Structures are given as C-alpha cells and as structure tokens.
Amino acid sequence: MLTNTNHPDTWLEPRKEGLYCVPADAYIDAMQPHTRVIVTHGHADHARGGHGTVWATSPTLDIMRIRYGDAHATKTRALEYGQRINIGIVEPVYLTFHPAGHILGSAQVLLEYRDARVVITGDYKRTPDPSCVPFTAIPCDVFITEATFALPVFKHPTLISQIDRLLTSLSRFPGRCHLIGVYALGKCQRVLLGLRAAGYTKPIYVHGAMLKLIELYTEHGFDFGSIIPVTEVTDKHTLRGHIVLAPPSALHDRWSRRLPDVLTVGASGWMQVRARAKQKGVELPLVISDHCDWEELLESIQEVNPCEVWVTHGREDALIHACQQLGYTARALRLIGYDEDSES
Amino acid sequence: MKRVAELFDALYFTQSHKSKSHLLREYLATAPDPERGYVIAMLAGELNFKYFKRNTIKQLMLERVDETLFALSYDYIGEMSETVAHLWPSLPDEDFVAPLFDEVVEFVQSHNKADIDTFLVRCLNNFSPSIRWSFIKIGTGGLRVGLSARRLKQVLAEYGNCDVAEIEQLWHGISPPYLELFAWLEGRSEKPDIRDKIVFHPVMLAHPLLADDIAKIDLSQYIAEYKYDGIRIQVVNKPLGKALFSRTGDDISHSFPDVLPLLDTYGVFDAELLAFDKAGDISTFNQLQQRLNKKKPSRQLQNDIPCGLVIYDVLEHNGEDVTQKPLFERQSLLRELYAVSRERVQLSNTFSINDVEALHSQREQACLIQDGLVEGLMLKKADSPYIPGRPKGIWYKFKRDPKLVDAVVMYAQRGHGKRSSFYSDFTFGLWTDVAGETRLLPIGKAYSGFTDAELKELDKWVRKHTIGRFGPVKEVEKTLVFEVAFDGAHGSNRHKSGVALRFPRVNRIRWDKPAIEADTLSEFKRSFLS
Ligand SMILES: [Zn+2]
Ligand SMILES: [Zn+2]
Numbered sequence: 001m002l003t004n005t006n007h008p009d010t011w012l013e014p015r016k017e018g019l020y021c022v023p024a025d026a027y028i029d030a031m032q033p034h035t036r037v038i039v040t041h042g043h044a045d046h047a048r049g050g051h052g053t054v055w056a057t058s059p060t061l062d063i064m065r066i067r068y069g070d071a072h073a074t075k076t077r078a079l080e081y082g083q084r085i086n087i088g089i090v091e092p093v094y095l096t097f098h099p100a101g102h103i104l105g106s107a108q109v110l111l112e113y114r115d116a117r118v119v120i121t122g123d124y125k126r127t128p129d130p131s132c133v134p135f136t137a138i139p140c141d142v143f144i145t146e147a148t149f150a151l152p153v154f155k156h157p158t159l160i161s162q163i164d165r166l167l168t169s170l171s172r173f174p175g176r177c178h179l180i181g182v183y184a185l186g187k188c189q190r191v192l193l194g195l196r197a198a199g200y201t202k203p204i205y206v207h208g209a210m211l212k213l214i215e216l217y218t219e220h221g222f223d224f225g226s227i228i229p230v231t232e233v234t235d236k237h238t239l240r241g242h243i244v245l246a247p248p249s250a251l252h253d254r255w256s257r258r259l260p261d262v263l264t265v266g267a268s269g270w271m272q273v274r275a276r277a278k279q280k281g282v283e284l285p286l287v288i289s290d291h292c293d294w295e296e297l298l299e300s301i302q303e304v305n306p307c308e309v310w311v312t313h314g315r316e317d318a319l320i321h322a323c324q325q326l327g328y329t330a331r332a333l334r335l336i337g338y339d340e341d342s343e344s
Numbered sequence: 345m346k347r348v349a350e351l352f353d354a355l356y357f358t359q360s361h362k363s364k365s366h367l368l369r370e371y372l373a374t375a376p377d378p379e380r381g382y383v384i385a386m387l388a389g390e391l392n393f394k395y396f397k398r399n400t401i402k403q404l405m406l407e408r409v410d411e412t413l414f415a416l417s418y419d420y421i422g423e424m425s426e427t428v429a430h431l432w433p434s435l436p437d438e439d440f441v442a443p444l445f446d447e448v449v450e451f452v453q454s455h456n457k458a459d460i461d462t463f464l465v466r467c468l469n470n471f472s473p474s475i476r477w478s479f480i481k482i483g484t485g486g487l488r489v490g491l492s493a494r495r496l497k498q499v500l501a502e503y504g505n506c507d508v509a510e511i512e513q514l515w516h517g518i519s520p521p522y523l524e525l526f527a528w529l530e531g532r533s534e535k536p537d538i539r540d541k542i543v544f545h546p547v548m549l550a551h552p553l554l555a556d557d558i559a560k561i562d563l564s565q566y567i568a569e570y571k572y573d574g575i576r577i578q579v580v581n582k583p584l585g586k587a588l589f590s591r592t593g594d595d596i597s598h599s600f601p602d603v604l605p606l607l608d609t610y611g612v613f614d615a616e617l618l619a620f621d622k623a624g625d626i627s628t629f630n631q632l633q634q635r636l637n638k639k640k641p642s643r644q645l646q647n648d649i650p651c652g653l654v655i656y657d658v659l660e661h662n663g664e665d666v667t668q669k670p671l672f673e674r675q676s677l678l679r680e681l682y683a684v685s686r687e688r689v690q691l692s693n694t695f696s697i698n699d700v701e702a703l704h705s706q707r708e709q710a711c712l713i714q715d716g717l718v719e720g721l722m723l724k725k726a727d728s729p730y731i732p733g734r735p736k737g738i739w740y741k742f743k744r745d746p747k748l749v750d751a752v753v754m755y756a757q758r759g760h761g762k763r764s765s766f767y768s769d770f771t772f773g774l775w776t777d778v779a780g781e782t783r784l785l786p787i788g789k790a791y792s793g794f795t796d797a798e799l800k801e802l803d804k805w806v807r808k809h810t811i812g813r814f815g816p817v818k819e820v821e822k823t824l825v826f827e828v829a830f831d832g833a834h835g836s837n838r839h840k841s842g843v844a845l846r847f848p849r850v851n852r853i854r855w856d857k858p859a860i861e862a863d864t865l866s867e868f869k870r871s872f873l874s
Binding site: 274282 | 356357358359409410412413416417420421422423426427430431473477765
C-alpha cells in the first residue's frame with residue numbers, strides 16, 4: 001500500500017547522475033562515479049567504471065571487469081536472482097534482482113521500503129532469447145519501465161523469422177560476404193545462438209572486438225560452435241558466402257573494405273524503420289531487438305498491474321497515453337544520460 | 345502484389361545505381377504486361393487515383409487507431425505509408441486471394457469510393473507489413489527508391505538498347521501501362537508516333553555560373569539574355585490544340601486561361617510566364633505570385649493581373665523538330681516568327697558580353713530593373729543544339745547574390761523521409777519590440793543548406809536545448825543564430841511578423857554569434873521591403 005510516508009516520490013529522486021534511492025544512499029545505473037551503485041546490466045549506458053560499492057548479478061560484474069578492468073569498483077556484491085538483502089542506511093531498504101530477459105545477467109531491480117515496492121526494469125524484453133534468463137513479472141506498487149520502442153508501430157518479429165531471412169539471402173547471394181553489424185554484448189551472442197539453432201553449422205567469422213565477450217558467454221556455458229576471428233583468415237576472398245559479425249561502427253570503416261563483395265546487414269529494433277536502415281547503409285535490415293515492443297510493454301504493465309507507472313528511457317508520451325487509457329496513473333521520469341536513440 | 349513488393353523493397357535497400365538498374369531490368373525481362381508498365385509508371389510518379397490517396401489511407405487508419413498514438417507514431421516514423429504499414433491491425437481472412445499489382449491499379453481506377461475503401465481495407469487486413477508499405481505507396485505516391493525519372497528512362501533505354509533521348513522524347517506522348525513502348529523496346533513493333541499529340545517536351549536546364557566557370561569559359565561564344573523572375577513554362581501549340589506546361593511537365597493551361605489565346609504561332613516554345621500590368625509591361629514576381637496555385641482564377645483576377653510570356657527558344661515549328669539546330673539559328677527563326685509584336689507576348693532580348701568586367705556590370709544593371717523583375721543573366725552557347733536535361737557547359741544562369749539575414753532559431757521539427765530521424769526543419773525569427781519588450785517573431789522556415797555533419801550537430805543541439813513541446817514541434821532556447829540566405833521578401837498576413845521569404849535556406853550556422861546580435865525586424869523591413 002502506498003501512503004504519504006512510503007510513496008516512492010518521497011524516497012526515489014531522478015538526479016542528473018541517475019535514479020537515486022535516498023534511504024539506501026544508492027544510485028541505480030549511475031552515469032558518474034558514486035560510492036554506492038546498483039547496476040541493472042552491463043551495457044555502457046547503464047554500467048560505468050569507477051564506483052565504490054557495486055551491487056549487480058555476477059555475470060554483470062564479469063562484464064564490467066572485462067570492460068573496465070578488475071579495479072572497476074572498490075567493492076562488488078554479486079547477487080543471485082531472487083536473493084534479498086538489506087542495503088538501507090538507517091531503516092531497511094531491501095534490494096532483490098529479478099531476470100529482465102535483455103542480455104546475460106540483466107536484472108530488474110526490486111526495492112522495498114516501508115512496505116512500498118518499486119520495480120525498476122532497466123532494459124527488458126519478452127521475446128524468447130536463448131542467451132539469457134527470461135523476464136519475470138514482479139508485483140509492485142510503482143513500475144518504472146523503459147520505453148525504447150514505445151510506439152504502436154514497433155512490432156518485433158521472432159528471432160527465427162529474421163535468421164531465416166538472413167539464411168535466404170545467403171543462398172540467393174552465395175558470392176557475397178554477409179557482414180552483420182551487432183553490439184558486442186548481447187546482440188552478438190543472440191545472433192550466433194539463433195544461427196546455430198537454425199542449423200547453420202559453418203564457421204562464423206568475427207571482428208576482434210567481439211572475442212572477449214564471446215569467450216565470457218562460453219565460460220557461462222553457451223556453445224557457439226566454430227568461431228574464427230577475421231584476422232586469422234589470410235585469404236579474405238574465402239569469406240564470400242560466409243557470415244561475419246562486427247560492431248556497427250565497423251560496418252563502413254577501413255576494416256570492412258578488406259572483405260569481398262560485402263552485403264551489409266543490420267540487426268536491431270531500429271531496422272524496422274526503413275529510412276534509418278537506409279541511412280546506415282544497410283541492405284538487409286533484420287529486426288532483432290533486445291527491448292520490448294509496444295505490445296510487450298503493455299502486456300508487461302498489465303501483468304505486473306502496479307498502482308503507478310513511471311516511464312523513462314525513450315518515447316514516454318505514447319506509453320503514458322496508453323497507460324492512462326488502461327486506467328493506470330502514469331508519468332514520465334526524465335533521466336539524463338541515456339542515449340534515446342541507441343539500443344543498448 | 346508480392347513480386348512487386350519484393351522489387352520495391354530490393355530497390356529501396358540496394359545501394360548502388362548499377363545494382364538498382366540491374367534489378368529493374370531483370371524484373372522487366374521476366375514480369376508480364378500490364379504489370380511492368382504500371383510499375384514503371386509508379387516509379388516515375390505517374391500513377392494518381394481519385395479515390396486512393398494519402399488521405400484515404402489516413403482516414404481508414406484513424407478509424408482503427410487512437411488519434412494521439414497515430415500522431416506520435418507518424419511524427420516518429422516521418423512517413424505515412426510506413427506508419428500505416430506497421431500500425432494497421434492484422435486481420436487475415438481465409439478466402440482472401442491477394443490481387444496482382446495491375447489488378448490493384450485497375451480496380452482503383454474503375455470503382456467508386458465505397459468499393460475502393462472496402463477493397464483497400466480487405467487488402468490491408470491480409471497483407472504483411474512489408475507488402476502493405478508497397479501497397480499503400482500505390483496510392484500515396486512518393487515511392488523514393490533512388491531512381492530519378494531520368495535514371496528510370498536510362499534503365500528503359502538500356503533495356504531496349506536505344507538512346508535515352510528517344511525515350512525522353514516519347515515519354516510525354518505515351519501513357520501507362522506503356523504497352524506500345526515495351527513492344528518497340530523489345531523489337532516487336534515500330535516506334536510509337538507522337539508527333540500530333542499535345543505533349544510536353546523535356547526541357548533543357550542551366551547550371552549556376554560559378555567563379556571557376558567564369559575563368560574557364562570563352563564569353564565570345566555565348567549569347568546573353570535576361571533571366572526573368574517568373575516561372576519557366578513550355579508552350580505547345582498544334583493544329584489539334586494548345587497547352588502550357590510547367591518545367592516538370594504538368595499541364596497548367598487551366599491556371600492561365602488568359603495566356604492561351606495569346607498563342608497563334610504553331611510550334612513548341614520555351615518561355616517565361618510573367619505578370620503584366622495594364623499598360624502591357626512586365627510586372628513584378630509579387631504580382632505573379634497572386635496568380636500561382638490558383639486552379640481557376642476569377643475573371644476579376646485575370647483582369648487585375650493579366651499574365652503573358654517572354655519567349656526565348658523554339659523546339660519545334662510546323663511539325664519540324666529544330667532542337668538539333670544551333671541556338672543562333674533557333675533564335676533567328678524566333679525573330680521571324682515573332683516579327684510582329686503581340687499583346688503580352690515578347691521576345692527575349694539577346695546581347696553579347698565582351699569580358700568578365702562587362703559580365704558583372706551587366707548583371708548588376710539587369711538586377712536594377714524594377715523591383716527584382718530580372719534576377720540575373722542567362723549565358724547560352726551560340727552553336728549548341730537544344731539538349732534536354734542539364735548538360736554541362738552550355739547554359740548558365742548568373743543570378744544576383746542571395747540576400748542574407750541573421751535570424752534566431754525558435755522551433756525545430758523532425759524532417760521527413762530520409763531525414764526523419766533528425767531535427768532538420770527549423771523556424772527562425774527576428775527581434776522586435778512588442779509593448780516595450782524585446783521578443784522574437786518568426787519570419788520563415790528552412791529545411792535545407794546543411795551538410796550531413798551539420799544536421800547531426802543541430803540534432804544534438806535541439807535535443808539538449810528543448811524548452812517546450814507542441815506536438816511534434818519542439819521549442820528551443822533562443823540562443824542559436826542562422827545566417828539565412830533568401831531570394832526575396834514580401835509582405836504577408838500569414839505571419840505575425842508581416843513578412844515572408846522566398847526560397848529561404850541556411851547559408852551558415854553561426855555557432856559563434858550571440859543571439860542578441862541577430863537582426864531586428866525593423867532593420868529587415870527597411871532593407872528588403874520597399
Ligand atoms: Zn539501455
Ligand atoms: Zn541495455
């Protein structure tokens with residue numbers, strides 16, 4: 001029950017460094033170094049180096065170590081999903097992580113203070129992803145949801161359907177090297193697993209920047225089959241008709257010019273917007289998103305069924321409008337620092 | 345429909361012109377008539393249906409979706425067909441048989457509004473989003489796949505192994521689905537004969553004369569003319585009828601019923617359409633403007649602001665094509681044909697220019713002619729034939745320098761199409777005193793003049809400096825100055841500032857200039873409105 005003394009308005013503050021929990025003196029996904037920080041997942045617009053104490057799941061801490069070195073924080077506390085601990089300074093504030101289904105280790109943050117329950121989703125999705133634990137709906141009073149793809153035009157197809165389109169293109173253009181732009185963390189591994197699940201057994205070639213994180217996933221028990229760094233291929237012409245994964249930034253730089261007859265493939269939720277795909281020079285846009293689409297957002301909100309919905313991180317207006325029509329109290333929580341057009 | 349949707353998708357995402365051309369020729373070789381003809385017509389932007397338009401689709405969509413959500417989606421996507429393609433609720437029915445592309449075209453050409461609405465809804469219910477996109481484009485037009493009309497004709501020429509000039513010449517004399525064109529391109533019949541038809545002939549266009557051109561060209565080989573500030577038109581007068589065409593080939597005869605009777609010489613002529621005054625002299629562009637975009641001008645308006653022509657080239661006379669004759673011969677033919685002076689029909693004066701100094705002084709003098717009536721000089725190579733398109737080094741326009749004003753950015757909006765992910769449409773204003781308070785009043789909007797890098801920077805700037813929103817429009821901090829170039833200014837009741845600009849574009853972004861040093865409205869009016 002929300003009352004005057006426990007309403008999250010009184011103890012959660014949107015600050016310029018990130019969302020701040022007053023009675024725990026802790027930020028969630030702080031953008032600047034702070035003494036106490038809860039991190040939802042390893043993407044760079046959520047996890048930064050240089051904090052004091054960091055609470056996160058252990059895969060997220062592994063990712064942070066790879067990205068920012070062993071000394072990325074003074075003290076780390078690894079939590080299992082569902083493990084409940086008190087991080088309050090005077091009165092108890094209970095912190096629990098629950099799966100967000102976004103990438104390996106990604107978590108929703110449940111904070112409980114004076115019987116008020118707040119869930120901060122971080123980034124999340126509901127479509128099946130073989131590379132992480134699926135999202136679970138956690139009952140709460142205030143649901144703070146992301147809104148990256150919060151417009152009814154966004155309808156994310158299944159991973160399988162998009163992998164199918166890629167394989168069809170490979171057989172139609174067997175002479176062309178299919179270069180896919182993917183984020184090194186999450187998207188890369190999801191596409192690899194999707195290809196293997198579809199029965200694609202040939203070696204898959206990757207940009208050097210992908211290797212460490214692929215290795216980390218392997219340590220966490222994932223099997224990607226034969227992965228070969230492009231640098232180890234001496235005759236690049238043998239890459240015709242093969243799949244190469246690289247960070248989106250490498251799609252059009254000098255690195256990719258060594259590849260033979262490239263067919264540029266994009267893999268992101270934004271690929272649904274034609275003009276965007278075209279602007280990025282993508283010839284085969286695959287709509288593979290690690291965020292909720294419109295229906296998933298609305299379904300999640302109704303499933304969680306909170307008293308209030310706070311919307312952040314994207315296209316707030318539409319989601320707030322739709323929540324209000326469904327009878328929820330909804331408002332925007334404007335946090336600075338998130339790149340509203342990136343998808344990580 | 346599926347085959348065509350796949351073609352449009354492939355053309356849209358393919359990068360190189362070579363591959364686009366290859367894709368299209370492959371399609372032409374395998375697709376049947378009349379489908380391929382309608383596809384060509386659609387790519388050329390020549391399909392137009394009375395009951396299947398952008399607004400038809402929008403209305404049908406609004407019956408099915410919350411208005412606010414539609415508006416937010418449209419604002420974000422920046423394009424109607426794609427917005428609807430994704431928003432439309434999928435409601436497949438079992439006995440739906442997808443129509444072929446040409447069946448769609450012929451259905452919407454031949455049915456009434458109610459039947460067409462039902463047909464559209466059923467198709468949209470059953471199609472996938474990507475087919476929906478192509479399907480909606482049939483009605484909304486604006487299918488931009490990176491094939492200009494010119495390039496499309498080149499592809500046809502390659503397909504039929506002929507010269508693109510032949511296609512250009514035929515183009516306005518034939519109509520979709522172009523059965524006789526394909527028959528000729530494939531060697532199954534003679535070239536279509538269009539000599540007697542009242543059709544538009546592709547026009548020749550000029551390049552701006554730049555500093556390095558001036559250094560390069562031999563002025564003695566060029567003939568100069570005034571560049572009048574009117575609208576470029578083509579006059580076609582044949583025994584079977586007459587017509588006025590805009591430079592893009594639209595028949596605009598109905599807008600100028602007072603001009604048609606002035607034509608009494610058979611032929612095809614290039615001319616400038618201008619407003620005239622009661623004394624029979626050429627009047628200003630501001631006068632002409634009141635005649636533009638009027639589909640059916642009233643008698644009163646025709647009487648108050650009559651229009652007429654300055655003729656400067658001839659493409660055809662008495663059924664004879666004269667485009668291959670050199671300019672000086674075409675000009676002497678014109679002088680013969682128009683030896684007797686006519687009411688509101690003048691012949692463009694030609695003169696020679698001796699050197700660079702004279703070039704500049706002549707332009708300056710020309711631009712002094714009343715109230716910007718002449719906006720510069722044309723230079724045309726004396727021995728050149730009439731070549732449709734924009735050939736290099738033959739025709740130049742030497743316009744007066746644009747006017748400049750420093751204005752403050754006030755509002756920003758996302759662009760459309762290719763620029764839909766950027767804030768690229770800007771409203772700017774000038775300082776003025778309102779009841780003792782210094783405020784900005786908007787004087788115009790600019791969409792162009794930016795490099796891609798500048799667009800990105802501006803986009804970032806808008807996101808950081810937004811102070812308010814009105815639907816898709818963002819109000820920004822009044823701190824950024826644009827140096828805006830424009831061709832002219834005139835009084836207007838549409839804006840609170842009382843002025844409107846002709847062809848405003850951003851000349852420079854003045855990141856360095858404090859907004860308070862931008863220009864004031866009163867200075868502006870003193871300098872540019874007389
Ligand atoms: Zn994120
Ligand atoms: Zn993320």
